[in-house]
Amino acid sequence: MTFMALETALQHRISELVTQNRVLLFMKGTRHFPQCGFSATVTQILDGLVSDYQTVNVLKDPDIRQGIKEYSNWPTIPQLYVDGKFVGGCDIIREMYLAGELHEVLGVADELEAPKVSLTPAASEAFRAAAGEDAEEGGLRIEINGQFEYALSVDTPQPGDFVVEADGLKLLIDRASATRANGMSIDYSDAGESGFKIDNPNEPPRVKQLSVQELAQMRERGEAFELIDVRTEQEHGTASIEGARLLDDAGRGELLRLDKDTPLVFLCHHGQRSQAAAETFLQQGFTRVFNVRGGIDAWSREVDSSVPRY
Secondary structure (H helix, E strand, O other), rough: HHHHHHHHHHHHHHHHHHHHOOOOEEEEEEEEEEEHHHHHHHHHHHHOOOOOOOEEEEHHHHHHHHHHHHHHHHOOOOOEEEEEEEOOOOOHHHHHHHHOOOHHHHHHOOOOOOOOOOOOHHHHHHHHHHHOOHHHOOEEEEEEOOOOOOEEEEEEEOOOEEEEEEEEEEEOOOHHHHHOOOOEEEEEOOOOOOEEEEEOOOOOOOOOOOHHHHHHHHOOOOOEEEEOOOOOHHHHHHHOOOOOOOHHHHHHHHHOOOOOOOOOOEEOOOHHHHHHHHHHHHHHHOOEEEOOOOOOHHHHHHOOOOOOOO
């Protein structure tokens, strides 16, 4: 009898939570500090659609954690309820969002528009060569996750996809990726480390890796940037690239006075020290910060053998 009374009380608690909150998410952690990847995915989706929803942290209440599974007859967390009805877990919520169905359930307007994405002729040619006949039957799927990591693949349109035309090709972009893709351009280079090159204005500032071949091409094109050598004065005297400035105290002060959109390219022996220096200047508000992968040693091996190795 005691067990049944406790079970009834718990069911009443859950029912009150579900009926008193129009949009309610049972999750691990909180809206602003999710404590599992699935809960983080759902809160990210909801944050983009509604400003006001409530969450219940099941990690703080073992009874609710187990009871909500029995209440919904659903074995996993998170669980979303809207207007007193169980909607689903993480996979279902994501599928509904990508198909454009979650907006209707939440009662919000779907204001997301197709992103503008451009392909250079070199990129479209490389894609056609790689995809063969599949390039005409389907399209190039572009996926961008929350960390702005990219995936390109040949695929067919799925429900909710935006289909964007670029240089005669169909680009397939799901709704989550579309929020991060507007204004993005895709190029292709077969020089040095060949592959697709993506320029996305929506990316948060971060240190970008630069191959020595790309550095050489920037110099050949006469691009304006600061090349900064973070090695010791002795190392710089042993081997250096023309135009590189040492990062001493005076040089640091001069750099910090530059416009924050000035391109900064950092260089060391193999790329580790320069990465750390680049991260520091990124934290100072600079937005176009690069690290030369492989450092001056790679420059000596792959670009200019007249530069001594040590």
